[in-house]
Amino acid sequence: MLRASGEWWVDVGAEISSLQQRCLAWRTDKHASLAQLVLKIPACHARRITDLGSSKYYRDPASHLVGASGFRITPGVQAEGEFEAQYVQAYTTDKALTYALDNGKVSKYITAGQLLNGKGEAYISGLYDVYRQGADQNFSTARIELRVPIEHAANVLVDVDLDELRRCLLSFPRWVWWGTKAWRAQACKFTDDWQRGGPTDLRMTDSALYLTAGLAWLLNGIHSTPDTGPSARELMNAILPRVRRSEVEPHQLPFPISLYEDEEMMDDEDEDEDYEEVGGAFITRSAADAEDATQLESLARGRSLVPCVPYGLFFLRPLRSGVPVPRLVAKNITMSDKAVRFLFGKSKTDILMHFRSSQVSIPRDSTRLHNRTHQELMDAPDPAEGSSFILETNGHELDPPLRDDGSDIVMSDEDSRDDPLGTGLDNQMERCFRQFFRDVIKLVPNRRHARDGTYCAIPRDQLENTTIATFQNANLCDIFNDVQWLVATGEEWKQCFDHLWPAKGVKKEGTVQNYGNAAYYKLWEAMTERMTDDTAKAARKSLWELFNTLEWAPNALCDRIWATRSKDPRFKHTTGISKGTPAPQVLMRNRRPTWTPRLPRRLLVSFYPIAHVCVSTGTIGSVHPPISINSL
Incomplete structure (x- = not known):
């Protein structure tokens, strides 16, 4: 019935997974065998439609690995097999973690222009966290899909030689796959950070700009098919190692390139088919970067040196050593103005003007904290983790949410689950106590001028990890780069606690700073409103006992958590700065602080060039885990 009403096509797929929860990928050198296996076609046709020079074959390298890749094939009449397959694709499922449909893209991506504008730090850090999460929680599977007429849907991929299928796969431990x-x-x-810290004039050199564009291309290609559009091909010619055309192996080519000077890339069969016809069985992909597909011929034709991937893994050509801004060793290599404009979103002249305009005013220091925004409340801890509080054991609890006595409102189990404090008194006290430490650190003041940084020495991306241990550390240089301190009297320490953890019913008066942005403080107020007087006193007593395990606390006042100026001459600057200079004030509970840097600065600086070498030369060194590829 369906067949009679028109042409109906069905995508039929099979998924292969590892019982050991390893990550699977398709072997590049087995693409022909896989095509022959699933299409049931002669080996000669399978080899022809998986030849790198075929216009009907697209290879999708996985994780920058040349030897592990998926593919997309439009077989054509001679290779469609008994199932009349119109389209075949093989891929892995690891892309699910980075899936993000936006602006025509289907995964996370960053442009060279965004890297140039300083967007790389946050983007790459987020990407790194996703990959680390994958190593702990995700294994990937391999999939093969065929688009066939509906009458063949029940028969395709049913009778497959499993042993032969296994030989088409690679198997990786999760930590290797995601760790790479x-x-x-x-x-x-590391390379982006190094570039960003350099002078503008040096960043504007051609070889430095090509490196910036190359970093964006590499980052996007970790979890997606590397871009091979016209501009990307010009870029690959500039950033990848190059060898003589006569010395390169076909599998080392990053895109189809003729290995003979006079050879033209020809279609592998002369069929009267229009694969761009809308409404047919499929539509072939356009260029990856949406440029004119007619330009997809090899830009390397006629050159004696061609870009290649000689190490089995994508690496850039070497970086020039001994320079303040990293750049590629790339003599006499240029890219067209059109390619530069496409990759960066503007011409080289516009890029220069953009940098100059940004230097008219002093830029805001990137380390400054967002301490004037409302802090986000963390989730309640897992009850299995335990709690520092045992109030419920002593008969204390939170009162239920306030409700009127109307007969139309009845407390249900669902209402109880929706109660934000419904996990119990001890659990919510633990939540509030943990939130306190995070909020106090994230609200540390910034210096007065936007060009100056924060007083907090903890990197911004580590602030979420603040715990009680930070406040039990008397070595204040681990927390601050400048601070005023005072060994408090017992009365001063108790007064500080009262400001930070007020008794039930006590409200701040007048204009206040910090407290309104602290999530812990709002949670504490919400909790005390649902405590009896006895429960509130017991809760503060438990907090006071824990507060007395801290080495230091902010010199909290009635109107602010952080004070930076004081007429009290007892406050001292650990860094030796003269009195009267503003800096966050802290109270030491019972002893003087220390100021002992943990690691000499020269050791911190010397780490960066190691990572740069890893990007440019392919030397894995000590920062890479060993990589092994085993048969399934």
């Missing part, structure tokens, strides 16, 4: 992605992203981040 994570370390390559981290290496790109």
